[in-house]
Amino acid sequence: MATFSLAWKSLLNRRFTAMLTVVSIALSVTLLVGVERLRTEARTSFANTLSGTDLIVGARSGPVQLLLYTVFRIGDATNNISWKSYQEIAAHPKVAWSVPISLGDSHRGFRVLGTTTAYFDRYRYARDRQLVIAQGQRFADLYDAVIGAEVAEKLGYKIGDPIVVAHGASDVSFARHDDKPFRVVGILTRTGTPVDRTVHVSLEAIEAIHVDWQSGAPIPGVSISAEQTRAMDLTPKVITAALFGLKSKVATFQVQRFINEYPQEALSAILPGVALSQLWDLIGIAENALLIVSAFVVVVGLFGMLTTLLTSLNERRREMAILRSVGARPGHVFALIMGEAGFLTLFGVLLGLALLYLLLLAGQPIIESRFGIFITIDGLSPYEWILLVAVVGAGFLVGGIPSYRAYKLSLADGLSVRV
Template identity: 50%
Template sequence: MMFLNVIWHSLLNRKGTVLLALISVAISIFVLLGVEHIRHQAKESFNKTVSGVDLVVGARTGQLNLLLYAVFRMGNATNNIAWESYRELAADPKVAWTIPISLGDSHRGFRVVGTTQDYFTHFRFGQNTPLSFSQGQPFSQLFDVVIGADLAKKLGYRLNDEIILAHGLGQASFSLHDDHPFKVVGILRPTGTPVDQALYVSLQGMEAIHLNWKNGVKIPARKTSLDALAERDLTPKSITAFLVGLKSKMTTFHVQRQINTYSKEPLLAILPGIALTELWQMMGVMENTLRLISLLVLFSSLLGLSVMLLSSLRERRREIALFRAIGASPFFVFMIIQTEALLITLTGVLVAMLALTMSIQFAQSFLVENYGVFIDSFAFNSETLGILSLILAGTLLLGLIPALSAYRMSLHYGLATRS
């Protein structure tokens, strides 16, 4: 108890420099833990977005671009797929189910997905978990819409509310499909994936709101009534992409080759897992660079802590001499310096973890809305324990510099200090 009391009063006596060292250490640990947590959570968020899908099919492009816009709603398609081509490929005996996807519209910055009820039947996320509804049911009428959990929470929508879709993407749009508003008939349960950030309408509903548009521009003074729409053939002319589930995994590469060599139009079929692996390989260099920068920031902060303790020894010669006069051993002085370094670092760890927890809470909605990445709250785990062990080991190692200097000083100085 006396040992800790001595350390506490010693730190209070130098509270200005100690506070600066503490802030520096806390910031560096915050950066290191933040980079590791976000890196890990981003991978988990991407990996659990889609499950049980054997192939993702779209117009010929890079496989990462196809994966991003078809599954994660990021980016845009280079071209569409003709409806006839989709129907022909979907009718293949080796195909168990398909989910057509039509993109291009939005609502207050959130993507609109045109699809069929097969989306709610066959789509899986996480560990093969099906979609479920917290309220309502799938769309059944032409102008029904199902919304994701985060969208409903952020915009405050409830069942039977009306929603007007906008042409194109973006937070603000002046090209509105205000002729026929959609009615909310279902709200999905949270999934922690981009599913929570989208609106889902039928392909026929998507086709209906574009009847009076040409080249992305609304034709003035033209409106189609509901009765007229009931008589129209609203089969879509094209879709953006489609997801494929096969009856047998053994046929995956055969079907992929069949689609990639499709003669009627250039198409690309990709395996989601392989595309994600390529994504992580591309991100590997950036991940390692961020790790290196974080470690260098941490090293510089711990080195600064060591320099602060070392520079304070000149002011503490009387204190050290007094310890020796009352019988304290040089090892006692050595342990005081090392314990001070550890206390400052441990306090920095606690401050950094608290700041990281609060920052993630504030940033969660921003990351999901803008990047489709769901970051869980910061939690202590084995990986965090490994990082903290590394930090403490570095503190003890760099703390040897001032601690050994104090040890040698305690051997040479008595009550009479040198000028």
């Protein structure tokens, strides 16, 4: 204990350089554990984007591509599904519910999704959480629109505001359906999913705005007003994809095979959880690279401590000699330097954790509102404990280098005068 007390007093005597070393290690620990926490929460948020859906059905394509455009609104479908085929699959005796989806239009950079009111009942996220309308109501009229929280925030929309949908992903003047404007009737609560960045309208509305369009362009000389379309048959001819819930999980692979072998069209039925895992494997390389960079930052911080101890050790050779002269054994000198390294590492880790939780408290609402990732502020996970133990162990290992050097210093070398 006397050795550690002496090590503590020695650090207090060099408090400025010691504090700089502690801060360097603390920042490294904050970055390392912070990246791990963000990585874990991002993965959880990613996995919770869609919940409670057994199958996603679309035109024949790869699972990841189908997942990207149906759930994440990224990319476009290779083909559509006929309304007849959708109805036949929805009528399968093992299907409990279905939600059709029509994509392809946009509004000022945000995707427009045509669907039915069943979407608000059946779509689940974050382990079976249901969509909630914060303001207004669901769409009821042909030209009603329900917008996500981010759409409302970024564009400053409120209930009753008009919006104009554009054909395709580019919102250019010649592609706008400005003769058939929509009206915002509902704003969804924030979900942290692509729903926040989506404008929801009815399938009939998608048909209505395209009645006088063909092959992605207005039909020359044909103009059908918004009111005229109300009297028309707006039953969809095609949809982009559909979400399906089954009566039994046991029937999942049976229904999936039925859809994949559907004779009338080339269709694909995917399991969302499996496709999410495949997608995460593709993008997980970036998170691992970031974690590796954070680990190297910790290494740099520890090498900073090593440099500080080695530099001060050369200046403290006479101090070590005096300790030896009053009876300190080489082991005491070794323990003194190891004690200093231990104090620096432990205080750096503790300060890093304190800084991390302060940043989480301050940044939690910002991260949730900007990126849709909810960061839980709770105790350290087992893996985070492993990281911290590894940092402490590395600190003691690095501290062993100057400690061994001090151990080898002889009394005569410490007292000799160099010219």
